[in-house]
Amino acid sequence: MSGDRNRTCSHFHDCVNMQPRELEEWLETDEAKSVGATDGPLNDE
Numbered sequence: 001m002s003g004d005r006n007r008t009c010s011h012f013h014d015c016v017n018m019q020p021r022e023l024e025e026w027l028e029t030d031e032a033k034s035v036g037a038t039d040g041p042l043n044d045e
Helices: 003-015 020-027
Strands: none
């Protein structure tokens, strides 16, 4: 991995307290879908 990618992954793992599978499952829940940004460039389909 490049240095930038290593730093990004390290920062992500410092901030996220779930394993990847747990995070994927949570993101599919109604609770996850009810919070956060609902419009903008990241949500355009």
